[in-house]
Amino acid sequence: MNLTLTAKAPFSFLSVVRSHGWAQLAPFRWNSEDQILGVTLRLANGSVVDTSLQEAAGGIRVHLEGPLNLDELEEVKTQVSWMFGLQQDFSAFYVATRQEPKLAQVKERAQGRLLRSPSLFEDVVKTILTTNTLWQATIRMTHNLVQQFGDPLPGNPERKAFPTPASIANSNEETLRAKTRLGYRAPYLLVLSQQVNCGELDLEILKDDSLPTPELRKRLLAVKGVGAYAAANLLLLLGRYDYLPVDSWAIKMVSQEWHDGQPVTSADVERAFERWGQWKALAYNFWDWEAS
DNA sequence: GGTAGACCTGGACGC
DNA sequence: GCGTCCAGGTCTACC
DSSP: OEEEEEOOSSOOHHHHHTSSGGGGSTTEEEETTTTEEEEEEEOTTSOEEEEEEEEETTEEEEEEOSOOOHHHHHHHHHHHHHHHTTTOOOHHHHHHHTTOGGGTTTTTTTOOOOOOOSSHHHHHHHHHTTTTSOHHHHHHHHHHHHHHHSOEETTEEEEEOOOOHHHHHTSOHHHHHHHHOOGGGHHHHHHHHHHHHTTSOOSGGGGOTTSOHHHHHHHHHTSTTOOHHHHHHHHHHTTOOSSOOOOHHHHHHHHHHHSTTOOOOHHHHHHHHGGGGGGHHHHHHHOOTTOO
16 A cells, blocks of 8 residues: 655655664664665554655655555554654745855755654653664664564564553563663663653653743653753754754764864854754754865 | 763773 | 773762
């Protein structure tokens, strides 16, 4: 079964896939040769479906395996639309940055959207797995988590959806450490999963646009394992761009770009992008570090 | 509010 | 093969 989803123009499927590293993390499967993004989704009724996503005129072509009822089809559309931010509008960002050579490409490349997971729970977990580790370890930990706790696709159990909060909450710290190699992050994920599973923490309401950004940041920082960097990264995914996700890579790039390779601090990184105001994190994320 | 040290894994390196 | 060092953010205790 195929369907096509339309995006607010301008839109580039590849720009979203390449917006950051999420396409490399399970249950995403990026085929760079065919330029198809596979992802195994778990729907609200518990069914697991496999999708293949690719560029279509003005949007995305979604290929689905197996028959789906109307409710399931509608849920797949909602999940894919959220993941690709199909209705996001970046026209004001393009106006604000059109005089900056290092951002001159953003409109032409339809940059601005960032690939998201279907649920904020999944994005919070993945963000925690990016902290204090190397990217290859993040890929490995996420893969282990999906393989160990994700629901399998009927007919192809090798493919699994991202674990539900319940599946992780019903585990224990020792199993998480041993099976997924999460290290000290294991108790963070366990507590988060338990809080979401029992309803104590509702992450999905944080997608609400009416929530002021400082309040949203405060709630994200209340999650164990989420510090300043992780909160800023999650705000970026949620379409809030006024906090910078300053990590070691940001410090290195700002040092090379503006300080001749000399040591810089987080404050220097903040200062470098201060002038972009509400678009700060977006300007940072799509800054053309390679351009001369 | 600022700072130091612990947390944990895996890769790189020297022996 | 083994031991050591290092990179990577967050938390907690302490000042």
